Amino acid sequence: MTPDAPGRAPRVLIADDQTLIRTGFRLILTARGIEVAGEAADGAQAVAAVRELRPDVVLMDIRMPVMDGLEATRRILAEAPGCRVLMLTTFDLDRYVYTALSLGAAGFLLKDVTPEHLAAAVRLVGTGDALLAPQITRRLVERYAAEADRTGTALPADLAALTPREREVLTLMGRGLSNTELAAELTLSEATVKSHVARIFAKLGLRDRAQAVVIAYETGLVRPGAR
Numbered sequence: 721m722t723p724d725a726p727g728r729a730p731r732v733l734i735a736d737d738q739t740l741i742r743t744g745f746r747l748i749l750t751a752r753g754i755e756v757a758g759e760a761a762d763g764a765q766a767v768a769a770v771r772e773l774r775p776d777v778v779l780m781d782i783r784m785p786v787m788d789g790l791e792a793t794r795r796i797l798a799e800a801p802g803c804r805v806l807m808l809t810t811f812d813l814d815r816y817v818y819t820a821l822s823l824g825a826a827g828f829l830l831k832d833v834t835p836e837h838l839a840a841a842v843r844l845v846g847t848g849d850a851l852l853a854p855q856i857t858r859r860l861v862e863r864y865a866a867e868a869d870r871t872g873t874a875l876p877a878d879l880a881a882l883t884p885r886e887r888e889v890l891t892l893m894g895r896g897l898s899n900t901e902l903a904a905e906l907t908l909s910e911a912t913v914k915s916h917v918a919r920i921f922a923k924l925g926l927r928d929r930a931q932a933v934v935i936a937y938e939t940g941l942v943r944p945g946a947r
Contacts, residue, residue: 730776730846731757735766735792736808737784741831745779745838752839763787767795770803776846780825781808782816790819797824797927804845822934824927848928879939881923887941889916893929894936 732749734742734756746756757773760766764787766778778796782789793805807820807828817828826845829838879887885906892902899917903910917932926932936942 729754730804730842731755731773732842733758733760733766733769733773733775733778735760735763735769735778735784735789736781737761738781741781741808748835748838749842752835754839754842763789763792766792767799770796770800774800774803776802776804777842778803778805779808779829779842780805780820782820790816790823793820793825794823801927804848806841806845818934821930824931826928827930878924879941882920886916886920886923889913890920890932890936891941893917893920893932894942896933 729752732754734745736742736745739761742759742761746759749756757775758769760769762784763780766780766789767787769775770778778793780789780793784792789807793807796803796805804826805820805824807817807825808831809817809828810831820828827841829841833841879890882890888906889902892905897905899910899913902908902913906913908916917929920926920932921928924932924935926935
């Protein structure tokens with residue numbers, strides 16, 4: 721297999737209770753020049769491993785014994801806010817994936833992901849970006865945002881802190897537009913769009929675009945089916 725493009729690759733922790741999954745992902749990543757710092761077979765081990773190894777990215781299974789991936793993610797992001805968590809799941813439209821995004825996970829991957837996509841996803845979130853497959857993420861958020869609001873798991877957000885332009889940017893982000901598409905839609909430079917996005921994150925206490933999409937739906941800025 722051919723290594724990915726040069727540049728400092730993120731150090732990765734693989735947390736999954738299936739040995740075959742961990743072994744397969746380790747082989748895929750190391751073959752592409754990405755260091756696997758360690759492995760964990762449950763959520764409690766993952767939390768301990770992050771404390772010890774300080775990885776850049778954690779590949780986190782949702783359903784694990786002892787401590788599930790959601791609680792492990794919550795603890796990891798509270799203790800190591802610079803760490804990026806990618807959730808591993810067998811079903812994309814899953815309420816647990818939605819909760820993980822609300823908690824601050826940078827995205828999610830299906831366990832049958834291709835080797836190329838796995839390596840690219842790890843490198844992407846390692847740079848601080850969020851992994852969003854717009855169509856899947858949109859369907860996921862549309863399905864569970866209303867339910868999350870009823871069950872009290874919605875992220876707090878004071879939209880009054882945003883300027884009208886920032887609310888407009890957040891709405892379009894919720895609809896899945898990239899920075900390039902936002903710039904074209906609003907007739908702004910990409911640099912200006914990035915500044916708006918950064919201010920939105922700071923004002924609302926968001927980690928990345930994944931949480932911004934969740935917020936846009938949970939606060940009603942974007943409604944299911946909106947274009």
